[in-house]
Amino acid sequence: MTLLEVEQLTGGYGAVRVLYGLDFVVDAGEVVVILGANGAGKTTTLRALSGSLDAKGHVRFDGRDILHRRTEQIAAAGVAHVPQGRGTITDLTVDENLRLGAYTRRDRDVDTDIETWYAVFPRLADRRGQLAGSMSGGEQQMLAIARAMMARPKLVLLDEPSLGLAPIITQELFRTLGALNREQGISMLVVEQNASLALAIANRGYVLETGSIVVAGSADELGSNDDVRKAYLGF
Amino acid sequence: MSRSQQRLLGLAVSVAVVAVLIVWFGWIFPTNYKSADTRLVAQAFYIGVAAMGLNILTGYNGQVSIGHGAFFGVGAYTTALLMDHEYTFLGITYGHVSFLGTLLPCAIVTFVIGALVGFPALRVKGLYLALVTLGLAVIFPDLATRFVKGTGGTSLVALTPTELAAPSWFADHFPSLSAQDQWAYTMCFALAIVGLVGVWVIARSRFGRSLIAVRDHEAAASSVGIDLARTKVLAFALSAMYAGIAGSLSVLVLFNASADKVETFQNSIEFLVALVIGGTATVIGPIIGGFAVVYIDKWTKDAFPSKPVLSPAIFGIALIVLMYVLPDGVVGGSRRLFAWSRRTLQTRRARPAAPATPATPASTR
Amino acid sequence: MALFFTQLLTGIQNGAVYASLAIALVLIFRTTGILNFAQGEMALFSTYLLWKFTDSGLTVWLAIIITMAISFVGGALIERVVIRPVEQSSALVIVIVTIGLFLAINSLAQVIYGSGQRAVPTFYPHHIWRPGGVIISSDTLVLVGVLAIECLLLFLLLQRTKLGLAFRGVSGNAESSRLLGVPVGRILMVGWGLSAAVGALAGAMAIPTTAGLVPSSMQQILVFAFAAAAIGGFDSVVGAVVGGIIVGVADALTIGYVNALHGIDLVVPFGLILLVLLFRPAGLFGSTHVERV
Numbered sequence: 056m057t058l059l060e061v062e063q064l065t066g067g068y069g070a071v072r073v074l075y076g077l078d079f080v081v082d083a084g085e086v087v088v089i090l091g092a093n094g095a096g097k098t099t100t101l102r103a104l105s106g107s108l109d110a111k112g113h114v115r116f117d118g119r120d121i122l123h124r125r126t127e128q129i130a131a132a133g134v135a136h137v138p139q140g141r142g143t144i145t146d147l148t149v150d151e152n153l154r155l156g157a158y159t160r161r162d163r164d165v166d167t168d169i170e171t172w173y174a175v176f177p178r179l180a181d182r183r184g185q186l187a188g189s190m191s192g193g194e195q196q197m198l199a200i201a202r203a204m205m206a207r208p209k210l211v212l213l214d215e216p217s218l219g220l221a222p223i224i225t226q227e228l229f230r231t232l233g234a235l236n237r238e239q240g241i242s243m244l245v246v247e248q249n250a251s252l253a254l255a256i257a258n259r260g261y262v263l264e265t266g267s268i269v270v271a272g273s274a275d276e277l278g279s280n281d282d283v284r285k286a287y288l289g290f
Numbered sequence: 291m292s293r294s295q296q297r298l299l300g301l302a303v304s305v306a307v308v309a310v311l312i313v314w315f316g317w318i319f320p321t322n323y324k325s326a327d328t329r330l331v332a333q334a335f336y337i338g339v340a341a342m343g344l345n346i347l348t349g350y351n352g353q354v355s356i357g358h359g360a361f362f363g364v365g366a367y368t369t370a371l372l373m374d375h376e377y378t379f380l381g382i383t384y385g386h387v388s389f390l391g392t393l394l395p396c397a398i399v400t401f402v403i404g405a406l407v408g409f410p411a412l413r414v415k416g417l418y419l420a421l422v423t424l425g426l427a428v429i430f431p432d433l434a435t436r437f438v439k440g441t442g443g444t445s446l447v448a449l450t451p452t453e454l455a456a457p458s459w460f461a462d463h464f465p466s467l468s469a470q471d472q473w474a475y476t477m478c479f480a481l482a483i484v485g486l487v488g489v490w491v492i493a494r495s496r497f498g499r500s501l502i503a504v505r506d507h508e509a510a511a512s513s514v515g516i517d518l519a520r521t522k523v524l525a526f527a528l529s530a531m532y533a534g535i536a537g538s539l540s541v542l543v544l545f546n547a548s549a550d551k552v553e554t555f556q557n558s559i560e561f562l563v564a565l566v567i568g569g570t571a572t573v574i575g576p577i578i579g580g581f582a583v584v585y586i587d588k589w590t591k592d593a594f595p596s597k598p599v600l601s602p603a604i605f606g607i608a609l610i611v612l613m614y615v616l617p618d619g620v621v622g623g624s625r626r627l628f629a630w631s632r633r634t635l636q637t638r639r640a641r642p643a644a645p646a647t648p649a650t651p652a653s654t655r
Numbered sequence: 656m657a658l659f660f661t662q663l664l665t666g667i668q669n670g671a672v673y674a675s676l677a678i679a680l681v682l683i684f685r686t687t688g689i690l691n692f693a694q695g696e697m698a699l700f701s702t703y704l705l706w707k708f709t710d711s712g713l714t715v716w717l718a719i720i721i722t723m724a725i726s727f728v729g730g731a732l733i734e735r736v737v738i739r740p741v742e743q744s745s746a747l748v749i750v751i752v753t754i755g756l757f758l759a760i761n762s763l764a765q766v767i768y769g770s771g772q773r774a775v776p777t778f779y780p781h782h783i784w785r786p787g788g789v790i791i792s793s794d795t796l797v798l799v800g801v802l803a804i805e806c807l808l809l810f811l812l813l814q815r816t817k818l819g820l821a822f823r824g825v826s827g828n829a830e831s832s833r834l835l836g837v838p839v840g841r842i843l844m845v846g847w848g849l850s851a852a853v854g855a856l857a858g859a860m861a862i863p864t865t866a867g868l869v870p871s872s873m874q875q876i877l878v879f880a881f882a883a884a885a886i887g888g889f890d891s892v893v894g895a896v897v898g899g900i901i902v903g904v905a906d907a908l909t910i911g912y913v914n915a916l917h918g919i920d921l922v923v924p925f926g927l928i929l930l931v932l933l934f935r936p937a938g939l940f941g942s943t944h945v946e947r948v
Contacts, residue, residue: 105834130836142831144824146942155824158817159836206836354747414932416746417690421885422932425925428878432921559754566751599765606758610737613752617744 058083058210058242059104059116066103066110073099074110075266081210086236086243088253088274090287091263097246098139100263101212104244105129105136117209131159135208139215141199145188149179152187152198156205165205172201175231193224200232210242217249225249229256250287254278262287315479325471329543330584332471335478336539338580339485340557341564343532346489348562349570350498351525352505353411357423358533359557360430361400363549365534367434368396370447370547388457389477389542396538397531404530408523427558434549448546474542481535482577490573492528501525502571533561567612569619578620657788662911663904668795668864669879670903671802675857676873676880677887677895678805679850684889685826686846687734687742689749693756694854695877697733699870700760701726701855702862703768706775715778719859723852730851731844738847739840765870772867775859794864801860802896805853809892822846826890879906882924886931888941897939902927 059081067073073096081087091097103110106126114122121129130136144152153172157165173180176197182190187198196216203211216232217225233256235241247253254260260277262270270283277283320328340362347353369392376385387395407426414422438447456473467476492498503511504521512518541547560583568579590604616623676698683691691697701722708718733756741752782793813819824832825842833839861876862868883902887894906923931939 107830107833126833127836127838130834136834138831138834142828142834144827144831146827147820147823151820151823155820155832155837156835158821202835348747354750410929410933413936414929415936417684417889418885418928418932418936418938420690420750421881422925422929424878424881425921425928428921429925562747563751563754566747570747597766599762599770601762602758603762603766606755606760606762609755609758610752613744613748613755614740617741617748 056083057081058085059244060114061104062113064100064103064110064112064114066108066112067099068108073266074103076112077263077266077268079261079268079271081242081244083209083242084236084240085258086233086245086256088250088257088260089244089246089263090248090250090253090260090277090283091246092248092286094265095263096266097248097263098214099266101136101138101214101244101246104212105134130206133206133209134212135203135206135210136212137199137203137214137216139218141192141195143187143190143195143198143202145186148184148186149190149198150183152202153179153205156202159206168205168207172204175235176201193220193228196220196224196228197231200228204235204241208241210244213243213245215247216245217247217252225252229253232256248287250277250283312483316476320472320475320479321466325469328471328475330588331581332475332478332539332543334581334584335475335482335577336536336543336580337560337564337583338568338577339478339482339539340533340536340561341568341576341579342485342489343529343536344561344565345529345570345572345576346492346501346532347525347529349565349572349575350493350501350505351522353522353525354416354420354562355423355529356420356558356562357426357428358529358561359554359559360426361404361530361533362537362540362557362561363430363434363547363554364403365396365400365537366541366547367438367447367537367549368392368399368534369538369541370449371438373453373541374447374449386453389538390457393535393538396534400534400537401527401531404527405523407530408526409519411526412519412522424558427554428551431549431551431554438549446546446548449541454542454545470542474539477542478539481539485532485535486573486577489576493573497521497524563609567616567619569621569623572619572621575619575621582620658911659908660789662907664789664791664795666904666907667900668792668798668903669907670883670900671795671798672857672861672864672876672899673879673883673902674896674899675802675805675860676854676876677883677899678809678892679854679857680880680884681887681889681892681895682846682850682853684884686822686843686850687738687749689746689753690881690889691850692750692753693760694850695873695880696757696760696764697726697730697851698854698858699873700764701729701851702775702858702868702872703764703773705855705859706773706868707768709776710773715776719778719856722859723855726851726855727848729848730854731848733851734844734847735840739843742843761870770870772869775862775868777863798860798864801856805856806892806896809853813892818842818845878921879903879924882928884938885928886938888938890942891938891940894938894940 057080061077061079064077065072065074077100079087079089089097089100099108102108104114106121106124106129110122112122114120116129116132116134119132121132121134124132144155147155150169153169154165157168173183178194179197179201182194187195190198200213200216213232216228220228229252232243232245236243236256245253245257254274254277257274259273260271261268262277262283270277270280272280278288319331340358344355344358347355369389372385372387372392372395373389374386376383411419411422451470454474455470456468460473461468464476467473492501500511500516500521503514503516504518508518537547564579564583565576566579567582568577569575586605586608590601590608591598593604594600618626676694679698680691680694683689683694704725705718705722708721709715713721737752737756738749741748777794777797779793779797784791813823821832821837821842822845824835824837825839829839858873862872865872879902880899883898884895885898886901887896887898902924905927909923935941
């Protein structure tokens with residue numbers, strides 16, 4: 056079942072055009088990866104999806120057109136965007152960040168969910184009363200992911216989760232992401248520069264170059280594609 | 291037309307425009323218009339001078355001050371007191387100095403006070419700095435009232451007509467500009483030109499670039515060797531000096547120096563408003579802002595002569611609307627308009643005959 | 656000795672007034688990150704409304720509540736209509752807009768209600784006790800009491816409710832909050848509305864203790880409230896309260912004891928601001944931002 060369908064996505068920042076007619080899809084239960092170098096337009100793509108900038112084209116999520124809706128409405132519809140740089144609210148505690156993540160929910164299971172995520176990320180549990188800004192980059196990234204999950208989203212957009220983190224942390228992070236996808240069936244669209252980590256947990260992927268998709272295929276296909284290997288996998 | 295030819299034409303046009311403006315403002319206007327009008331434009335000029343000073347500090351250097359009315363007041367007092375009173379110091383009697391003679395002392399006094407304020411300001415940033423400068427604007431009137439005895443028992447220092455009139459050497463050389471209002475106007479115009487040139491030179495100089503560097507990124511600026519303290523304190527001192535000179539000029543136009551609390555605060559706000567309306571960090575913006583402030587004020591007062599209490603409301607609403615329409619000031623807005631029209635003209639010229647065929651959306655599975 | 660305590664109490668009473676307006680300033684600063692020059696005039700307008708209600712015979716405490724409610728709506732509308740269009744512009748532009756608001760609201764109040772002096776009643780009886788020569792007035796007790804209740808309610812709202820959490824989230828990082836589905840625009844309106852209501856209460860408490868309501872009533876209070884918020888730290892409600900008390904007490908004691916400062920008593924709050932900021936550039940309770948270069 057197709058969860059996210061993007062057609063001819065075009066957009067940018069004011070007079071500067073960044074995206075030139077992107078077409079891609081994400082099916083339910085999949086991890087889809089968008090690879091690309093700096094400046095390719097990866098972050099711009101996610102921002103267009105979560106309504107943070109003006110774009111043209113068609114974006115259908117769960118059957119509904121979300122392209123021209125406001126960010127808050129898109130989030131309420133089930134799209135969680137973990138922005139580049141984590142975006143944790145530094146003045147709030149870990150617990151408060153998680154609770155805010157559940158803002159759009161009206162059910163009573165918020166507290167149980169918080170405990171569930173503490174079990175998945177024990178390091179967060181240790182710091183639950185601590186201000187988010189006092190934690191390390193890796194811990195903040197985990198917080199950002201847990202917080203996004205608190206909304207019980209249908210699709211999680213992750214913008215360069217490995218950015219600025221030590222290799223050992225990023226490996227643990229991607230292992231967790233992979234487990235979340237396999238065990239809980241959470242669909243993800245991950246944008247990454249670190250191709251090997253991303254492809255290891257992905258079903259399919261696209262390669263973005265200066266605003267256009269140049270390669271598309273399954274994770275294995277991309278991994279064995281010569282151009283991709285030379286440009287993004289280093290061999 | 292080639293690029294260099296275009297540039298030469300642009301330069302020629304600019305020089306011509308400036309020459310026309312100088313002739314018009316310097317000669318034609320003051321000799322042909324009523325004194326009420328000359329006084330108004332004189333005000334626009336000295337407010338422009340104060341705004342220019344504030345521009346150095348706030349526009350180019352990013353330190354927001356809502357207290358420059360205090361420096362303005364100090365300048366006005368220095369000039370008024372030197373012109374009107376007599377002082378004996380070290381056995382020499384000073385007093386009844388000519389207007390031009392007061393300019394140097396005034397500049398020095400306000401420069402020094404500005405530097406003195408600039409030092410503690412180093413520790414305080416942004417919003418908190420603005421509040422400290424507000425303190426200046428609020429304390430100055432009290433200090434002046436306390437320590438300066440003016441005429442009539444208040445802190446007002448009023449000048450006699452002889453003191454305010456044009457000096458004889460001026461009246462002899464420019465007989466058609468010898469009326470008091472014309473003399474005041476000419477001083478305001480002349481010093482506004484001097485101030486403009488000063489800002490133009492600063493903006494292009496190394497100091498000007500370090501002002502901007504400090505404004506935009508202090509850590510980076512200091513890492514390339516810019517002395518933060520020197521830059522910021524100098525910015526304060528220069529801006530205070532400009533405001534002080536503006537205050538001196540105001541004495542000729544308003545006939546007195548006043549330390550009224552409300553007025554000092556209003557002046558502080560007026561300079562800031564003039565700066566923002568004209569365009570921060572632009573050379574000509576503050577002067578345009580000075581004119582804007584003076585004329586909007588006049589129009590709002592004339593709009594409802596029977597209900598004077600309404601004019602601040604209209605002024606306030608005008609300010610708000612102006613900020614919606616021209617957030618980067620008149621200069622910024624004109625630059626945008628210019629750039630937009632240039633882009634539209636260029637695309638019109640370059641538009642191809644037929645539209646491109648739409649690409650078929652490929653399924654990228 | 657009795658004089659000292661009397662002055663101290665006067666200082667605390669004034670301090671409570673400055674603190675309450677400072678709280679309104681802090682709420683808006685935390686919401687939209689700006690200094691609201693129009694805060695005093697908004698409170699002024701609310702107090703004129705209050706006068707109108709009480710003048711028409713409405714019981715005072717009811718009139719205060721209604722005025723606060725109307726002020727809440729007014730503040731929210733001001734954010735939506737006047738401030739929203741320039742929220743993304745530079746701080747200077749926003750300051751000019753609030754200055755424009757200051758002029759417009761003050762002028763509007765005079766147009767609607769006239770410029771004459773108006774009497775605003777209190778909802779409590781005026782009484783003075785004189786234990787041991789110290790003068791204690793009911794005004795002091797009520798003002799401090801109201802401030803305490805206000806702080807408690809604000810604390811509960813901000814720290815224990817979902818709305819308060821959303822508010823603190825938006826204050827901390829509006830973009831991230833938006834991505835979580837928080838309706839940032841509406842929260843901003845709530846922030847301004849709350850601030851206006853708090854300001855209305857400040858006016859309702861403060862004006863009856865002065866000679867009467869005149870168009871310039873809130874201007875000196877605003878200056879002291881700025882001082883209080885600056886000393887306490889602009890992003891801290893606790894700071895606003897502490898700052899207010901400090902300013903009020905310092906001012907009262909200097910007026911009472913230091914004759915040399917007669918007539919220039921405004922030196923006190925601003926001298927204090929400078930002193931505090933020299934040692935703690937973000938105010939006593941403000942949060943210093945560590946910037947990664």
